[in-house]
Amino acid sequence: xxxxxxxxxxxxxxxxxxxxxxxxxxxxxxxxxxxxxxxxxxxxxxxxxxxxxxxxxxxxxxxxxxxxxxxxxxxxxxxxxxxxxxxxxxxxxxxxxxxxxxxxxxxxxxxxxxxxxxxxxxxxxxxxxxxxxxxxxxxxxxxxxxxxxxxxxxxxxxxxxxxxxxxxxxxxxxxxxxxxxxxxxxxxxxxxxxxxxxxxxxxxxxxxxxxxxxxxxxxxxxxxxxxxxxxxxxxxxxxxxxxxxxxxxx
Ligand code: APR
Numbered sequence: 001x002x003x004x005x006x007x008x009x010x011x012x013x014x015x016x017x018x019x020x021x022x023x024x025x026x027x028x029x030x031x032x033x034x035x036x037x038x039x040x041x042x043x044x045x046x047x048x049x050x051x052x053x054x055x056x057x058x059x060x061x062x063x064x065x066x067x068x069x070x071x072x073x074x075x076x077x078x079x080x081x082x083x084x085x086x087x088x089x090x091x092x093x094x095x096x097x098x099x100x101x102x103x104x105x106x107x108x109x110x111x112x113x114x115x116x117x118x119x120x121x122x123x124x125x126x127x128x129x130x131x132x133x134x135x136x137x138x139x140x141x142x143x144x145x146x147x148x149x150x151x152x153x154x155x156x157x158x159x160x161x162x163x164x165x166x167x168x169x170x171x172x173x174x175x176x177x178x179x180x181x182x183x184x185x186x187x188x189x190x191x192x193x194x195x196x197x198x199x200x201x202x203x204x205x206x207x208x209x210x211x212x213x214x215x216x217x218x219x220x221x222x223x224x225x226x227x228x229x230x231x232x233x234x235x236x237x238x239x240x241x242x243x244x245x246x247x248x249x250x
Contacts, residue, residue: 006216006231007246010188016092017186018085019204020105020112023193023219024237027079030072030109034195041065051167059159063149066162070127073109074144081192081237082115084245089117102182106194106201108164121179123171123201125164134158176200183207190244192218193237196225205229216244 001009010016022032033046041049044065048054055062085103092101103120105112108127112120131138132153139154141147151160165171180200183189189208196202205215205225217225217232218240226232233240 001231003243007244009214010244013188014096015100015186016188017102017182018190020107020192021194022107024081025107025109025111027081027236027238028076028111030076047167067147067149070141071144073127078111078115079238081241082111084241086116088245104179121175123175129163130160131163132158132160138163179204180207184211186213189213189215191225196223
């Protein structure tokens with residue numbers, strides 16, 4: 001399949017589902033997971049901080065890392081890739097209702113929402129909220145500029161943890177079940193800016209393929225999905241979406 005065919009197929013698709021990864025936020029200045037950690041955090045791997053063991057071992061250190069990432073994402077801006085996905089969402093939903101477009105993201109930076117995407121399914125949680133370790137209550141983090149961790153639960157007063165799915169933890173089963181259903185029903189699945197290494201997110205595209213849908217990938221590099229995709233564009237998220245949606249160049 002070539003770009004022109006992929007464009008017209010996407011344009012005609014009645015049900016579109018999208019999975020994004022850290023790559024779509026790279027152009028907003030947010031480092032991807034496979035990028036080396038920098039500065040003070042250079043000596044840590046994300047796996048050494050984003051895990052229940054790391055948190056129980058040193059909650060202050062883990063909260064310091066997340067508070068820093070929270071400040072970073074609140075200073076970042078959505079980029080053209082985020083904005084084009086919000087535009088595609090508006091187009092598809094205007095034509096076919098809310099079920100015509102579903103955005104699923106592995107990202108926790110909240111940039112899709114700030115770009116105008118209505119209700120992305122956040123498989124791995126969000127940096128913008130915290131969850132009570134005692135009663136499970138979830139509340140937004142306060143202003144990033146003045147936030148000093150750890151937040152306290154507004155319901156029971158207990159210490160709260162980052163509302164993130166850590167390595168070794170299960171994804172929220174209702175969110176995952178809905179994502180799996182939408183990928184199964186999709187005519188076209190767009191997989192953008194993810195290394196397709198971490199399951200179950202990396203397996204969503206196969207649900208579309210196994211039900212006769214088409215999988216399009218946008219990534220500057222090849223991934224384990226590339227060979228299984230109907231169309232794979234070696235491009236950044238913003239460049240690839242511009243070409244795939246025939247959007248006017250920025
Ligand atoms: N546009 C699109 N893709 C890009 C860009 C860009 N400008 N820059 C880099 N990429 C691609 C890289 O080639 C890579 O394939 O984005 C991908 C980023 O991969 P990862 O860093 O592995 O991020 P992701 O796939 O989202 O990781 C999945 O793993 O670490 C866990 O829970 C964490 O959600 C994360 C999950």
